[in-house]
Each structure stands twice: as C-alpha cells, then as structure tokens.
Amino acid sequence: MLVGIGSVLVVVMVFGGYMAMGGKMAVLFQPFELVIIGGAAVGAFLTSNTMTILKGSGAGLGRVVKGPKHGKDGYVEVLSLLYQIFKLARSKGNLAIEKHIEEPEESELFANYPKILADHHVMQFLCDYLRLLTMGSENPHELEALMDQDLDAHHKEELAVASALQTMADGLPALGIVAAVLGVIKTMASITEPPEILGGLIGAALVGTFLGIYLAYGFVAPIATALKNIIEADGRMYECMKAGILAHIAGHPPAISVEFARKTLSTDVRPGFSELEESFESLPPVAA
Numbered sequence: 001m002l003v004g005i006g007s008v009l010v011v012v013m014v015f016g017g018y019m020a021m022g023g024k025m026a027v028l029f030q031p032f033e034l035v036i037i038g039g040a041a042v043g044a045f046l047t048s049n050t051m052t053i054l055k056g057s058g059a060g061l062g063r064v065v066k067g068p069k070h071g072k073d074g075y076v077e078v079l080s081l082l083y084q085i086f087k088l089a090r091s092k093g094n095l096a097i098e099k100h101i102e103e104p105e106e107s108e109l110f111a112n113y114p115k116i117l118a119d120h121h122v123m124q125f126l127c128d129y130l131r132l133l134t135m136g137s138e139n140p141h142e143l144e145a146l147m148d149q150d151l152d153a154h155h156k157e158e159l160a161v162a163s164a165l166q167t168m169a170d171g172l173p174a175l176g177i178v179a180a181v182l183g184v185i186k187t188m189a190s191i192t193e194p195p196e197i198l199g200g201l202i203g204a205a206l207v208g209t210f211l212g213i214y215l216a217y218g219f220v221a222p223i224a225t226a227l228k229n230i231i232e233a234d235g236r237m238y239e240c241m242k243a244g245i246l247a248h249i250a251g252h253p254p255a256i257s258v259e260f261a262r263k264t265l266s267t268d269v270r271p272g273f274s275e276l277e278e279s280f281e282s283l284p285p286v287a288a
Helices: 002-020 030-050 051-066 072-092 093-104 120-134 140-188 195-249 256-261 275-281
Strands: none
Touching: 002 051, 030 195, 051 140, 051 195, 072 093, 072 120, 072 195, 072 256, 072 275, 093 120, 093 256, 120 140, 120 195, 140 195, 140 275, 195 256, 256 275
C-alpha cells in the first residue's frame, strides 16, 4: 500500500512540478535513452547475480508490495503455540512433542495455528530445533550458537536480493551519464544544424542523466530499502522463537519462557502481557 502511494507521489510531484513551471512532457519522451539505461541496467543485473538471486528478485518485489508476513495477530499465535508446546514438554517430557513436530500437518496442536502452519520456513525452523530437544540436545549455549549460525546464513541469503537491487540503483546514475554522453556525441555530429535543432538534441541528451538519477533514487533504491526493512521485520519471528526455546531449555516455566520470547518483539507487533494471558486461557487442551 505504502509502496504504491510513495511511487505515485514520486511521479506526480516530479512531473507535476516540471509541468507547473512550464516544462513540456514531449521533450522528456526519449525512448532510446530509456532503452540504453534500462537495457544496460538489466544486463549488468544479470551479469552480477546468481540464478538464485535472479529467481528471488521477483519474489522480493512481491514481498515489497505485500509488506511483512506477520503482524501482531501472527505473534499472538506463535507465542500461544510456544506456550502450549512448552507446557506439554514440561508436564510430559520433551518426547511428548515428538509426534507433533514430525508430522505437523497431522498434529491437533499445530492445527490450531493455521498462519504459522502455512509458513514453511517458520515451521522448519521451529520443528528442527524442537526435534533437537527430543534427541537430547539440551545445552543452551551450544544450541544458541547453532541458531545464530542458522539465522545468520538465512539472513544473508534473504538480503542478497535487496543488496542486488541496491547495486542496480547505485549504477543507474552512471548509466544515465552514459546515455547522456551518447546523446552529446550525436549532437556534435549535427553541429552544423540550426540552434533550434541543436537545442532539441542537447535536451534529449540531458534526459538520459535525468532518467538515470530519477529511476535510481525515485524507485529502485527505495524498493531495495523497503525489501531490507521487510526482511528485518520478518526476522523477528525467528528471534522470538529462538528466545523462547532457549528459555525453555534453561528450565523456565512456560509462561516465563514465552515472556522471554515476547520481549524480543518491537512495540508495533508486541502483544501485551494481559492480552497473551487471555489468549492462553482460551487455548484448547492438547493430548500428549
């Protein structure tokens, strides 16, 4: 939503202001300048990135449009799920959660949390580390180090697309200069033409510089920044689960372990303590 509003403002304010001061839009219509800049930018993007990043670029743009995956409701759901898991493990032992994490799609426990169950990466992270608990890995320091390595690798992988888009944004002004220089070369070849023709050719050349800067700082760089912010926001889910699991391993009661997890969240998505208590009271019982 905000991406669309921002992009419309960039277009309206730039071109609206240009027209308000007497500029003519026809002068800015230079399709070959756009071909030079856009084609070179796409070519450089293909050259500098792996196939994995190229495939992820489309998904990344989709994430920018949709925004972060999880809002406050999603965190209430995951904290409630963690509470039930920890409560079951504390009362019946860690092995009691094994049947739920081995086939979460068939689990009556996970069936109560459709948003979490539908997120493949979140489920994979949660089940992988809960599975380690059922296998006897209960050293919090070793598990924390492993989680940090896992999250760091995942974070770098996701940020690769944002970094690639930022690199494209950084290169667009220079490619605009390339297009402008080519326009100047064309103009110099027509130096004997009358001033009105030379003026049009020079104006067309300068459009290349304008387009490179405009596309870089008006669209591509903001999209790269938005994607980075969304990746950071989505990463809170993993940090939340990490804190809860480590607190559980340290021997804290379920409610305290969930509180450790809750405190990792930013204020815009963090549910209140009383709000969580109400959610816990309404949870259905889960058989071991």
